Structure formats: structure tokens, C-alpha cells
Amino acid sequence: MKDFTCRKATIDDLETLLGFEQGIIVAERPFDPTIKQDPVHYYDLKEYILSDDIEVVVVEIHGVVIASGYALIKQARPYLDHKEYAYLGFMYTAPEYRGQGVNQLIIEVLKKWASAKGMTEIRLTVYDDNIPAIKAYERVGFKKHIIEMRLNTHKS
Numbered sequence: 001m002k003d004f005t006c007r008k009a010t011i012d013d014l015e016t017l018l019g020f021e022q023g024i025i026v027a028e029r030p031f032d033p034t035i036k037q038d039p040v041h042y043y044d045l046k047e048y049i050l051s052d053d054i055e056v057v058v059v060e061i062h063g064v065v066i067a068s069g070y071a072l073i074k075q076a077r078p079y080l081d082h083k084e085y086a087y088l089g090f091m092y093t094a095p096e097y098r099g100q101g102v103n104q105l106i107i108e109v110l111k112k113w114a115s116a117k118g119m120t121e122i123r124l125t126v127y128d129d130n131i132p133a134i135k136a137y138e139r140v141g142f143k144k145h146i147i148e149m150r151l152n153t154h155k156s
Helices: 011-031 045-050 102-116 131-139
Strands: 004-008 054-061 064-075 084-093 122-124
Touching: 004 102, 011 045, 011 054, 011 064, 011 084, 045 054, 054 102, 064 102, 084 102, 102 122, 102 131
Parallel strands: 084 122
Antiparallel strands: 004 054, 054 064, 064 084
């Protein structure tokens, strides 16, 4: 693995992270016809960075931020065997660094954060047709759990 460093994101990273967010949206549009037209934002990144209950991390190489991810604590449904879980999102790696273990590094750091917060369950969502992402998450131990289905009742 190259000289990748994973650290907590700061407000100084915000402009770069907003660009990553748009990269995620562009990548997800082919999988999701329900995403609104631009401008679209998925996250309140400034609030996430400042929150004690959300861990936003970035990966750098030679001082350049090349990847991101977050973990936040969510309430589980009352019938599950855990009260809360860590939810991972905002997983982005610059195209030229994909396939080099960057996502794995982010997940390991976020797993440690989640464990320190007492979480025993970690979840994330991924589009069913996003095979490269599914394979990447499976390589670090995630397993498919449920498929969400949708039906558009609007007539064209």
C-alpha cells in the first residue's frame, strides 16, 4: 500500500469534500432515476464534520486529500438485537486511487471509531447494480442483507 494516511476531516477539507459529494452523485445517477436534477446535496458536510456523533474521515497521500467516508450512529428498529448501529456513507475515492486499498483503510478506521462508541453492528447501503462497490465491501467482510425494491406509480 502506498503512503496513505487516514485522519479526521476538518473544516479546511470542506471544499474538497463538497467536490467528492458531487462525484458520488454523478456516479450514482445511472443507478437511481429518482435523484433530482442539479443542484443536489446528499449531506450537511459542515455539520457532520463538527458533530461529535459523526466521524468524517479523509485519506491523504503527500498532503493531498484523495478519499472520504463517514460513520454515524443510527437508531435500530425496536425488534432488532441491537439498539443502535454505525452507518457508513460518503465513501468516495478519487478514480486514480481506486483498487489500491483506500476504501479498506477508511472502513478499518471507521470500524475502530464505531467500536469505541460501543457499536456492534455496522451497515451501509449500495445500489444493487453497483457491482464494483459491492465487491469492494464484500472484500472487507460485508454481506448482502436486504434488497430494497421500489415501484413508480407515476404514468409517463
